[in-house]
Amino acid sequence: MAASADRFNPRTGNIPASATLEISARVRKLRAGGRQVLALTAGEPDFDTPEPIKEAAIAALRSGITKYSPVAGYPELREAICRKLHRENGLEYDPSQIVVSNGAKHSLSNVISVLVRDGDEVLIPSPYWLSYPAMVRIAGGVCRFIETDSRTRFKLTAEALQSAVSPRSRVLILNSPANPTGAVYTRTELEALAEVILERGLTVISDEVYEKIVFEGSVHYSIASLGGEIKKRTVVVNGFSKTFAMTGWRLGYLAAEKDIAQAVANLQSQSTSGPNSFAQYGAMAALKLPAAIVSSMVKAYSRRRQILIRALGNAARVGLLPPEGSFYGWVDVSATGLPATDFCIRLLEEKDTAVIPGEPFGGPQHVRLSFACDDRTLREGCTRLMALCQELTG
Ligand SMILES: Cc1ncc(COP(=O)(O)O)c(C=O)c1O
Known part of the structure; x- marks a missing residue:
């Protein structure tokens, strides 16, 4: 095969694959092997699109848009x-x-x-x-x-x-x-x-x-x-x-x-x-949706944020500033001595829990934990993350 340097446009042809793909691939493999992996990785709401939005799009389709x-x-x-x-x-x-x-x-x-x-x-x-x-x-x-x-x-x-x-x-x-x-x-x-x-x-x-x-x-x-x-x-x-x-x-x-x-x-x-x-x-x-529909989703994120803060906010082995917005916890795991990617792989392999390493976000000492997931997953995921930190820091 021709050397890729010649084959591709250097601006677009050698963009590295997303670093999160490795974690996703490992999650899939573990799940395929029957393991119950908790994923705190989502970059998207875990809610379904509200019905009035779907109905409007369906009506548009039916009317020939x-x-x-x-x-x-x-x-x-x-x-x-x-x-x-x-x-x-x-x-x-x-x-x-x-x-x-x-x-x-x-x-x-x-x-x-x-x-x-x-x-x-x-x-x-x-x-x-x-x-x-x-x-x-x-x-x-x-x-x-x-x-x-x-x-x-x-x-x-x-x-x-x-x-x-x-x-x-x-x-x-x-x-x-x-x-x-x-x-x-x-x-x-x-x-x-x-x-x-x-x-x-x-x-x-x-x-x-x-x-x-x-x-x-x-x-x-x-x-x-x-x-x-x-x-x-x-x-x-x-x-x-x-x-x-x-x-x-x-x-x-x-x-x-x-x-x-x-x-x-x-x-x-x-x-x-x-x-x-x-x-x-x-x-x-x-854009016409009653505000209550969006605020009910925000209320759920807010409740989960509290779960996250209660679990990790005062923990000695990790650093977490209470999120002011979005649905992510940015967790400092440097006390474990592991680079974030290694930490994430260990968390996945040893505790069946997936979070995203901070390296591709420019933060090699942090992991990103999404709380766009159900309360039980979040609670248990935090417990497992703390357990690994405890083991690593002795
Ligand atoms: C900071 C930020 N900007 C933009 C986007 C892209 O959103 P969209 O789904 O509208 O492309 C994301 C999605 O993860 C995001 O986190």
Whole structure:
């Protein structure tokens, strides 16, 4: 076979397979062998999509909404998104500034592709959601990771941003509420960041897909809502997957200055075209859903978060900051002396429990534990994780 270096485009042909695949493959193998493996790995709600959303999509299908949709999404959906951004985020956009894509992931990769030029630096606070670096590299950009730690609750500070910016820096990716750390930026923290972003002429991509999943007094603010200038410098990315338990529907969107939205729509027109037609009718129903349906899901995450905090929050052998948002616990396992991947393999092989290693998120001393699972699985998974830590630390 030809050497892969010659065979593939170096930007896209040698992207490493997701590091989480190894864990998933091992889980499958163990289960096939009859072992009862507990999985605390899900990056998606464990709830089914609410019925009114399904009904709307079914009705759309039945009425013949089966053709290509407009490239940027149906105007009615884009209008509904504008109303949502106004009502919930205090943001004013025109439908021409909205582009609907096949998931927030697609919106992110689209906008990174249109904004990042060869050699441009993209600032990424670390730990980060694992797909950002690959998206930046595919676009020809260079990732500049800015380390954060538990002292700032894994949040980027204005000082750290200021000292990381170079003349080649062009874009900052901000994710609040954050995967994997559960951090939620306060309004004051965002204001401080916005000042540096404006002063240094950066564009910020604000990934807000977990906006509804916040706990105990944490409030989600979109950095774009802090003023007219920062709004012009922000691309807001959001989606339907996490809030409405619609991961399989593949619908997300961005809101941006008109020229950026147009460039993204043009890219989409030549790559994937408009998003799924009838799924967009489900999305329109989602935006009209009674708030109680979403808050009942958030209540369940909140209860599970308490289970997690009770199990690991004060434990001597692990470090856990109470998640402020999202549905992940970011657990420091460095006291065991094992790199996160080795820890995860031991936890799986010896305790039949799967969590995700932190390495691909830029956190080799941590594991990510998802509490988007039932209470019993979570409780038992935490017990097993603690048991392994105890054995390893003696
Ligand atoms: C931080 C973050 N952004 C974006 C996404 C992508 O969501 P979507 O399903 O809308 O593509 C995810 C999904 O895991 C995520 O965790």
